[in-house]
Amino acid sequence: MHIRLHKVKNNKGKGTMMSGGDQEPGHYYVGIDVGTGSVRAALVDQRGILLAFAERPIKKWEPQFNHHEQSSEDIWAACCHVTKKIVQGIDVHRIRGLGFDATCSLVVLDKQFHPLPVNHEGDSYRNIIMWLDHRAVSQVHRINKTKHDVLQYVGGVMSVEMQAPKLLWLKENLRETCWDKAGHFFDLPDFLSWKATGVTARSLCSLVCKWTYSAEKGWDDSFWKMIGLEDLIGDNYSKIGNLVLPPGTSLGSGLTPEAAKELGLPPGIAVAASLIDAHAGGLGVIGADVRGYGLVCEEQPVTSRLAVICGTSSCHMGISKDPIFVPGVWGPYFSAMVPGFWLNEGGQSVTGKLIDHMVQSHAAFPELQAKATARCQSIYAYLNSHLDLIKKAQPVGFLTVDLHVWPDFHGNRSPLADLTLKGMVTGLTLSQGLDDLAILYLATVQAIAFGTRFIIEAMQTAGHSLSTLFLCGGLSKNPLFVQMHADITGMPVVLSQEVESVLVGAAVLGACASGDFTSVQVMSLEEHLFILSHSEYSLTLFGTRSRG
Numbered sequence: 219m220h221i222r223l224h225k226v227k228n229n230k231g232k233g234t235m236m237s238g239g240d241q242e243p244g245h246y247y248v249g250i251d252v253g254t255g256s257v258r259a260a261l262v263d264q265r266g267i268l269l270a271f272a273e274r275p276i277k278k279w280e281p282q283f284n285h286h287e288q289s290s291e292d293i294w295a296a297c298c299h300v301t302k303k304i305v306q307g308i309d310v311h312r313i314r315g316l317g318f319d320a321t322c323s324l325v326v327l328d329k330q331f332h333p334l335p336v337n338h339e340g341d342s343y344r345n346i347i348m349w350l351d352h353r354a355v356s357q358v359h360r361i362n363k364t365k366h367d368v369l370q371y372v373g374g375v376m377s378v379e380m381q382a383p384k385l386l387w388l389k390e391n392l393r394e395t396c397w398d399k400a401g402h403f404f405d406l407p408d409f410l411s412w413k414a415t416g417v418t419a420r421s422l423c424s425l426v427c428k429w430t431y432s433a434e435k436g437w438d439d440s441f442w443k444m445i446g447l448e449d450l451i452g453d454n455y456s457k458i459g460n461l462v463l464p465p466g467t468s469l470g471s472g473l474t475p476e477a478a479k480e481l482g483l484p485p486g487i488a489v490a491a492s493l494i495d496a497h498a499g500g501l502g503v504i505g506a507d508v509r510g511y512g513l514v515c516e517e518q519p520v521t522s523r524l525a526v527i528c529g530t531s532s533c534h535m536g537i538s539k540d541p542i543f544v545p546g547v548w549g550p551y552f553s554a555m556v557p558g559f560w561l562n563e564g565g566q567s568v569t570g571k572l573i574d575h576m577v578q579s580h581a582a583f584p585e586l587q588a589k590a591t592a593r594c595q596s597i598y599a600y601l602n603s604h605l606d607l608i609k610k611a612q613p614v615g616f617l618t619v620d621l622h623v624w625p626d627f628h629g630n631r632s633p634l635a636d637l638t639l640k641g642m643v644t645g646l647t648l649s650q651g652l653d654d655l656a657i658l659y660l661a662t663v664q665a666i667a668f669g670t671r672f673i674i675e676a677m678q679t680a681g682h683s684l685s686t687l688f689l690c691g692g693l694s695k696n697p698l699f700v701q702m703h704a705d706i707t708g709m710p711v712v713l714s715q716e717v718e719s720v721l722v723g724a725a726v727l728g729a730c731a732s733g734d735f736t737s738v739q740v741m742s743l744e745e746h747l748f749i750l751s752h753s754e755y756s757l758t759l760f761g762t763r764s765r766g
C-alpha cells in the first residue's frame with residue numbers, strides 16, 4: 219500500500235503576512251524555537267496559523283570527544299535576528315505574546331549574569347554544556363549508585379544528558395574558573411525567558427524533566443546532599459531556581475525595553491514561562507483535532523497518542539492520567555507538558571544526527587552531493603528517489619535483508635538507558651557506490667524506526683495504551699522516515715499540514731501568557747478528546763502498511 223495523503227483543511231495564510239484584506243485584524247503571537255542546529259521564529263495568528271517564518275544556524279563546538287558546547291550570546295543574537303525578520307512589515311502592536319522553547323542544555327552565568335566558561339580553555343563565550351554532551355559519565359554512574367527516590371521519576375536511571383551530572387562535573391573539574399563564580403545555572407528555555415524579561419523564574423517543564431524537581435513536593439534536599447551538591451540548596455536554591463511556574467504563565471512585566479529593542483518587538487508584551495523543545499512539539503501536535511478521518515484514535519482518549527518529535531534526536535512523548543513507571547523511559551513527570559497529565563518521555567539521542575553522519579561519512583557522499591545539486595534536490599530527496607529506482611528491481615523489504623544497523627552510536631537513551639552502548643553495522647561489503655550509500659541510509663532509517671517500536675513496546679508493557687503516532691520536527695519532512703515509522707510500528711502516523719508544529723507550540727505559550735487564552739489546553743470538545751488553541755489545526759494522514 220502506498221502513502222495516502224489527505225489535505226483536510228485549508229492552510230490559509232501560510233508563509234504570507236496577514237494583510238488585513240480578506241481577514242479581520244487580529245492578534246499575533248511570536249514563537250521562538252531553539253533547536254540543536256538552528257533558531258527558528260514564527261509569527262502565528264489567533265487560529266494557530268503560521269504567517270511568517272525565519273531560521274538561522276547557531277554555533278556548536280566539540281572541543282573534545284563527547285564535549286559539546288554552545289554560546290548563550292550567539293543563541294540570543296540568532297533569536298533577535300530571526301524575530302526581527304518575521305515581524306518586518308507588520309503592525310507590531312498587534313503582537314500580544316511571546317513564547318520560547320529550546321533544547322535542554324545547561325547555561326552558566328556568574329552572579330552578575332555574565333557568561334562563565336564550561337571548558338578547560340577558559341573560553342567564557344562557550345558557556346553552554348549542550349544536552350547531548352556526555353562528559354559527565356563518572357558523575358552519572360555515582361548518582362545512579364545512590365538509588366535515591368528521585369531516580370524513580372526519570373525512568374529508574376538518570377541520564378548523563380540531564381543537569382545534575384553536568385553540575386557535578388563542573389564542580390569537580392572547573393571549580394575555580396566556573397563553579398565558585400557561578401550565580402545562575404539555567405536550562406536554556408529558562409535562560410531565554412530570563413533574557414527577555416529579567417525574571418529568573420524557571421519553567422516547571424525544565425525543572426521536573428531535567429533537574430529532579432517534583433511538581434508536588436518541590437526540591438529534595440537529601441538528593442543534592444547525597445550527590446555532593448549540597449551547596450545548591452543554599453539561599454533557597456537561588457542558583458537553580460526557587461520560583462517555578464507552569465509553562466505559559468506570564469512572567470513579570472513582560473518584555474523589557476532592552477530585550478524589546480533587540481528583538482524588534484514592543485516592550486511590555488507578555489512573555490511566557492517556556493518549554494523544552496520536544497515538549498513544545500508534543501503540545502503542538504498531541505491534541506490535534508482528527509475527527510472525521512476514520513483513525514482509531516478518534517474514539518480513544520488522548521492518552522492513546524504518542525507524539526514523536528524527530529530532529530537531531532527523537533523524543534517519544536506519551537501522557538497518562540495516572541503515573542506510569544516505565545523502566546528506561548524518562549518520567550513519569552506531572553504536568554510537564556500537558557497540564558494535569560503525567561508524561562513519559564522515551565528518546566533516541568541521535569536520529570537526524572545519525573542519518574546525517576552515516577550519509578556524510580560514506581565514500582559516495584561527494585557523488586551524491588553533486589548529483590543532488592545538479593537536480594536541484596536535497597540529498598535526502600535524491601536518496602529517496604534513488605531508492606525508488608532500486609526498489610523497482612527488488613521489493614523494499616528485501617533491500618536490507620543482509621545489512622543491519624544498530625543505531626546507538628551515542629548510547630541508548632530508551633528503553634535500555636545505557637550510555638555505554640555503541641553503534642554497529644553488519645553486512646558490509648567492498649561496494650562504495652551510490653546504491654550502497656542509499657541502502658545504508660535505508661537501513662539506518664529502519665533501525666531508528668525499530669528503536670521507536672522498541673520504546674513503544676516498553677511503554678505498552680508498563681501500562682500505556684498507544685495506537686497512533688503524531689510526528690513533527692525536521693525528520694518528519696522526510697517521507698521515507700515517516701513511512702518506515704508507520705511500517706515498522708504498525709501504527710498510523712499523523713502529520714500536521716503545518717510542518718513547524720514545534721513553533722506553533724511555542725506560540726501557544728505566548729498566546730496563553732497574553733491572557734487571550736485561559737490555558738495551553740483551552741477547549742474541551744469531548745470528554746476524551748481535546749484540542750489546543752489552534753483549533754483549525756490541519757492534518758495530513760499517512761496510511762499504515764502491515765509489518766514485514
Ligand SMILES: Nc1ncnc2c1ncn2[C@@H]1O[C@H](COP(=O)(O)OP(=O)(O)O)[C@@H](O)[C@H]1O
Nearest residue numbers: 253254255256529530570598691692693695696
Ligand atoms: N526535508 C528534509 N528531509 C530530510 N531530512 C530533513 C529535512 N529537513 C530536516 N531534516 C533533518 O532533520 C534534522 C534536523 O531537524 P530539526 O528539527 O531542524 O533539528 P533540531 O531541532 O535538532 O535543530 C537533521 O538531521 C536534518 O538532516
Ligand SMILES: O=C(CO)[C@H](O)[C@H](O)COP(=O)(O)O
Nearest residue numbers: 253254321322496529530531
Ligand atoms: O532531551 C530532549 C528533550 O527532552 C531533546 O532531545 C533535546 O532537547 C534536543 O532536541 P532536538 O533533537 O530537537 O534538538
